[in-house]
Amino acid sequence: MASAQGSHIEVTSPVPRELWWELARRDRDVLVTQTPTWLDCLCDAWPLEDVSRHYRFASGAELVVPMVRRRSWPGRLLTEESWPGWGVGGAVVPDGAPDVDQARLVFDDLASRPALRVAVRFSPRGPSVWDASVPEGFASVERTTYLLDLAGGFEEAWTRGFHSSVRQGARRAERSQATFEVDRTGRFVPQFQQLYEESLVRWAEQQHEPLALARWRRLREEPPRLVAAVAERFGADCAIWLASHEGRPAAAIVVLRHGTHAKYWRGAMDRSLAAPVHANHMLHRLAIQDACAAGCLLYDMGDARPGSTLARFKESFGARPVFSPAYYRERLPLTAADRYLREAVKRLIGFRNA
Incomplete structure (x- = not known):
């Protein structure tokens, strides 16, 4: 010292x-x-x-x-x-x-x-x-960080924060054949890593980036062992929410918690499986509902470039940009x-x- x-x-x-x-x-x-x-x-x-x-x-x-x-x-x-x-x-x-x-x-x-x-x-x-x-x-x-105020509880977030398209998507997910689970022991880390690799391929195509360069860049910015380390060290305060469809992982999000702060940290999906059943709408609905039940006052959805597709997705849940x-x-x-x-x-x- x-x-x-x-x-x-x-x-x-x-x-x-x-x-x-x-x-x-x-x-x-x-x-x-x-x-x-x-x-x-x-x-x-x-x-x-x-x-x-x-x-x-x-x-x-x-x-x-x-x-x-x-x-x-x-x-x-x-x-x-x-x-x-x-x-x-x-x-x-x-x-x-x-x-x-x-x-x-x-x-x-x-x-x-x-x-x-x-x-x-x-x-x-x-x-x-x-x-x-x-x-x-x-x-x-x-x-720019996107924050969702949970002080009014889940019903307030659901009725006044969520865009109608999000509520509709979550209801369709409920009626679909998809299953939704949560684990707080790290058991779903392999499924998340599999979905992250599939997302990486999609992101590279969208951005017109060679896949080898995308993999090198992601490996440098975020080693795969980071997710496992987070799950191990945060324990029950690290929730991995997993959507499965046709017996295969479709989408997953990682949500961390400390005190009254819940943080959506990472997300990944197989678009061909996740999009038809609105998996991401349902995963965030469940995570936000869980955060409210635990007494959280804030759902931090992380950074996004204002005006981007990612920013609009976060705003659809009622998250507001904060510089x-x-x-x-x-x-x-x-x-x-x-x-x-x-x-x-x-x-x-x-x-x-x-």
Whole structure:
């Protein structure tokens, strides 16, 4: 455990787990991806290590910023992230939001890290004080998350949130020959992986992307072992909802839960089996109903590009777009170089956004 102390702030890294969990219990808005369990899942899937940071201010207020970095890389070649590429990270803030001075001290500490790149993405439900405190030297990447408010319960979501086409689709699914199951032990991980591979082939065709490139990119961005790690570490808080048709897996979604926050994390399907029976409408209806029964106040449907097919699908359940930018400081223009290379490859292969 490393600790640094100054006249205004004390920083401890990595954060002792008992302390992190204690502060998370006192933050009623903490997200699934802000928990130590999520960090452990990331470290299971990639060669990452915990460099989370605990801040204690002169007033006695404290907060935690989850953070990881690659293992065994020289310090000045590292990236430290919270964690723009793996969901929403940002500050776990018990007992209310920090003030502007405290937020600025956190940014100043992150800016002083020796890594080539330091990035943080704050909760879309988090206080705007972070946006007001970003110092010079930090750039931002726009992100949009889609959130469904469950405060009114399932009947409210069903009648006022769900579009009529979703309600109609769910009713047709009920009358179909499809079966719908949920498992919280990881038993459906193989079926999900099978459906994900089939989805990958479909996505590659839609985007005019060579399948080999799509597989390499997905493997780099999300190793298959990540799903198994999530199912194992979250246990009963990881629900895999599976639709089957004609005795074969048709569609599946993975929903994680922490406190009053439910998160739709991953989905995959065999379109030829899922579409005729409206499997995805029914899977989300069941997952949302289950979240309401468990006392959840929010169903987080994740990121999507506004105006895209995926965004419209999420909006059809009543989810609303919330802007959630990621902030980063770089000593070399890594993000710009990555963006340039991606765009060059897209132009070369004639990539089409879905």
